[in-house]
Amino acid sequence: MGDKQKLILAESVETPENVVKKDATLKVPWYFASGFLLFWGLLFFAVVIPYFYRLPTALTLEDAKKNVFITERAYKNLYKLSNIGNKLEGSTQNEVEAVNFILNELAQIHEVLLEDYFEMEVDVSRASGAFVYKTMLNMYQGVQNIAVKLTPKGSTSETYLLVNSHFDSKPATWSAGDDGFMVVTMLEVLRVIATTKQTIEHPIVFLFNGAEESAMQASHGFVTQHKWAPYCKAVINLDAAGSGGREVLFQSGPNHPWLVNYYKNYVKHPFATTMAEEIFQSGIIPSDSDFRQFNLFGNIPGLDMAQCINGFVYHTKYDLIDVIPRESLQNTGDNVLGLVRGLANATELHDTQAYKSGHSVFFDFLGLYFVHYSETTGVSLNYGVAGAALILIFVSMWRMAAVSRISICHVVRWFILVIIIQIISFVLGLALPIVVAYVFDNLGLSLTYYSTPLLVIGLYVCPSLIGLSLPITIYYGIQRNEKISTAYHLQLALHAQTLILALLAVGITLYGLRSAYIFVIPLIFYVISLAFNLLTTLHDRGFAWTGLLKASQIIPFLYSSYLFYIFVVVLTPMGGRSGSATNRDLYIAVLAAAGTVLSFGFLIPLINAFRKPSLVVFSLLAITAVAVYLASSTQIGFPYRPKTNGQRVSYLQVRNMFYEYDGTLSKDESGYLFNFQDRREEKPLLGTKVNLTGLVSIQSDCETHMMCGMPLYDYRYAQNRLQSKWLPRSEPIEPPASSSLELLSKTVVNETTVRFEFNLTGPSHMSVFIQPYEDVEISDWSFLRSYLENPPAAPLSYHIYFTYGIDSSPLNFFLEISKPDGDFNVPLFQLGASRHFIENEGDAQAVKFASSFPSYSILAEWPALYERYIF
Known part of the structure; x- marks a missing residue:
């Protein structure tokens, strides 16, 4: 045995029995554990938040x-x-x-x-x-x-x-x-x-x-x-x-x-x-x-x-x-x-x-410093850091075996067990916030944090911390390994966290995502602290190594919490305008969980360096319980506030008129078409002055009518059509300005093709919907050819979204319809024309209806005329 190795053993090693007995006395008193987590929380509010909102002095x-x-x-x-x-x-x-x-x-x-x-x-x-955009042909004139x-x-x-x-x-x-x-x-x-x-x-x-x-x-x-x-x-x-x-x-x-x-x-x-x-x-x-x-x-x-x-x-x-x-x-x-x-x-x-x-x-x-490097450099860096981490983990375990006078195989066996425990912790840290978001959504309580962002801490961050800490805390409470000290066991947990992050960094790099760097940052600083601890023998001095580790994690903590705070701030208001089809709470839960795991992954296991670490877990449970109560049972959890955090309510004042092949008017209805912007849909309006009696889904209409038989405004209305709802009204809606769709001519081109020419006049925002019948094909038209050849997926029809700027001249267009048997005296296609009078507030009844919405509602509504023809 070399002199250096003898010195290490002389200074830092006692018999295994003495090490086990001394573990308890080495631990810090329990009341410092909460202070440990509080320190990181205060660091976030004292550094990350001010720097995130920091702005320079305005010049005059x-x-x-x-x-x-x-x-x-x-x-x-x-x-x-x-x-x-x-x-x-x-x-x-x-x-x-x-x-x-x-x-x-x-x-x-x-x-x-x-x-x-x-x-x-x-x-x-x-x-x-014109150009194809999403599911529609975006056509413009005189912009x-x-x-x-x-x-x-x-x-x-x-x-x-x-x-x-x-x-x-x-x-x-x-x-x-x-x-x-x-x-x-x-x-x-x-x-x-x-x-x-x-x-x-x-x-x-x-x-x-x-x-x-x-x-x-x-x-x-x-x-x-x-x-x-x-x-x-x-x-x-x-x-x-x-x-x-x-x-x-x-x-x-x-x-x-x-x-x-x-x-x-x-x-x-x-x-x-x-x-x-x-x-x-x-x-x-x-x-x-x-x-x-x-x-x-x-x-x-x-x-x-x-x-x-x-x-x-x-x-x-x-x-x-x-x-x-x-x-x-x-x-x-x-x-x-x-x-x-x-x-x-x-x-x-x-x-x-x-x-x-x-x-x-x-x-x-x-906002203090900007880092950039090429994707190629990033790939090399990610692999290099992951490799260095694995090498140092092996060196650390070899040192543990040498100092504890046991075989390295013994250490490896325990390390495998700790890896399993740490994987469970990692998964729970990500999963528990998702479970909370899912349960709240099922209870109709989405977006409870929308006006009270601090609820994100209680609803998502604390459950993530519970998931990270609970398995490893239980494990340390019941394991009785007399050959490996608790301090070493704690290091093994951090090594397991390192291994997980290294594998994630490598996997995501192989997948081709440059965002793998977010896993590499905490890895780099852990590798540096581990290397120093190994070089200075702090690695083998009980819990002495934790000081350097904590210091090394300040920068990763600040960056990870800063990064994910950015996304929570940006994506939270987007949940109020993303439609009702998806649960946007899941996005915030995933972001909060990922931010917590990366910020605290190397820190939360350290609560086991304190006595009674279970008290920290119970404290986190208490905070979560309070947050759940506030979010579900008090006004704090109601998402909307006037002016600052409003509920976006989009609807059209619709007049639908269906003309059959013989020109007769088969349907003439008026009502309000709601395109709900967030997950809660009309529920926050129930019990207010807004009369929603008769509100029904249009999903069945979407199965029987072209484009649901509604003047779907743009691709967003089309995408969210199955979640849209219709509120009929008895008084007809009169279009506030004149408009027309006129058939200019019908000309037989050859035995199998007929040409229709149309003229469309109206406001600056209109749409044309076209749907041929089964044995009919649109062989040519005046619109963009590529859209004709690549139509939107069924059941959507062709959607030509037409707007004009300074030039308000009519839209003239033609369709050439081909039919194999050459019989053009039967219905060939449906054509719908919608006009959106966006700058008009509507008639007196529509104005009265709009005024009934609560102060926290932000309306986007206007009259729309839809006429469906069969040619």
Whole structure:
């Protein structure tokens, strides 16, 4: 035996009997155990929460000489823009007033332009086109784009940087956050660059698009039709899914990691994560952005950034300037200005395809530091850390065997048992919050945390901690191994946790997800602490090794809790607008559980270093019980609050008119078509002043009628149709404006084909539904051919979603119908036309009905006319 090994044994080893007897006396008194967990809780509230909401000081006009982003000026512009009111595509506010506002601001910037440094060109264009989106053909006419090209004097570059945001609105919102916030940010960034004596290499195109909310039409029009689009080689897209706070980088590239490097070098207040990118692209977030259009139709890589805090007001009448702190504008303005300046000088812009080289792994730490590396590096790092962890675990067990004077096989056998216990703990840590979410949903108590986020701790975090701690605590309470000390047993539990994370990191890496880094971070720091403990012999000195372990887990704890807090904050309000088909509580439960497991996985077993660790488990049970009571039996658990956390209620004031083949009117009904936005559907309205007597599901209508026989507004209405409900009313709903669907001609083309030509007039938002009968085929039409050849899956019909901006001319279209037997004097197809009078509040009865909703309801409703014909 070497001298070093003798020294270790002399210093740290007693006979096994003495070790066992001394275990109890080495443990810390029981009352410190709760303090141990409380410390980590306080660390979260003292560090993570303040840094998550931290914003820079807003600059005023007194700072204007510094050539920096001036919030005061941008805020004044936001006040003017949001006060225009709702800017629905096709409305005067959007097509005239908002356009004039932007043009006036651009004219003022042009007046102060440094003409020795820059040239500035403004182009207002109109676009018409179509593309397939989800289950519908998205068709647009006369949508407007305001494009500004800022060109450095003497520049020979033929590659441009594109910066984009939109100025239109969803119905019934003034859209201060989505996306007025980003519009005024762009205006101020343009102003600063245009008035600063600096040199930039590439022209910059600032695109203010006027039709994003109708499935991103204006950006499609720009990237497919505008004269500058072919020269745009990278894009910074600016959007919102909230209002106020920091903007998050949630998409990059794709396959252009150099863009993330510019983000690191030029963004002052980083806020980004690869995990957000992968979650967004998975489709579980009910949103999309113009970034999709630039990538898909223009092959333009870039960075997609959006406001994400306070999504409760997103797309509602409460999206006002009052909820946006000036500091939030400064945060985004600083970042966008720095990023635009950096990318405008990027050498990569000359030939972006030459730098196409895979994805990036990226994330920020508390907004203080930004980390990024290539996907290839990430794969090597993940495998390397997992391998190092396995090696150190083996070394640790060898040391345990040597110090305890037993065979390593004995240690391995106990380690296998501990692994089983730890796997059970890991699974329970994830499963118990899911069980709570499932039970609450079955009881009709979804979204209890919607207005009281602290309930997430009691409902999901504490059950996860119980799951993590209970099996291992029971095990330590009953095991009687006299050869391996309790301190060593505790280390074996942490080694088992390490093994689980290592296998997860390797498995997820093999699956191709870059988010595997979230498992590697706690692994790295555990490996470092274990290596130091082994080198310093703290590994063998009772519980002495726990001090270094606790210190090493501070950074992983802060990051893991910070990361998952981001997703809970962002996804909680989305549960109020994701439809009623899925239980969104499961998403929050999974996020809370995963965050808890990663944050406390190496910490919660340490309660067994204290006496009576079961008291900690009972304390967690007590907190969970209190939370369950508050959520299920008190007003605290009621999801909705006026203004701040409203219940979104979407319905149409519908007039349905069915015309048969002979022209007779077979059905004429009026009522309200509800498309419920969250899991609770109409239940919160029962017992209020809202009269829902007669409310029924339309599921049976969906089985017998084309598109349920209803004016389904867009793809979301179509997706959620089986959960939609109908409330009939006796008084007919009169359309507030004239509209018509006219058959212009019916012409036999040949023996098997007949051509129908139609004219459709009406409001700015309409849909056409087409469904041929079984022995009939649509051989040609005036719409996009690719949609004809790839129809939506049955039972959905063809859905042409048509909107117009500044150009309100009628929609003329034709259908060529083929029938093998050439008999055209029988029903060939059904055609439905829906018109949505979005800017109209409806008749007196509809207004009275709307006024009966409680103060916490946020309505999105308007009259709609649906006419179904058989030709």
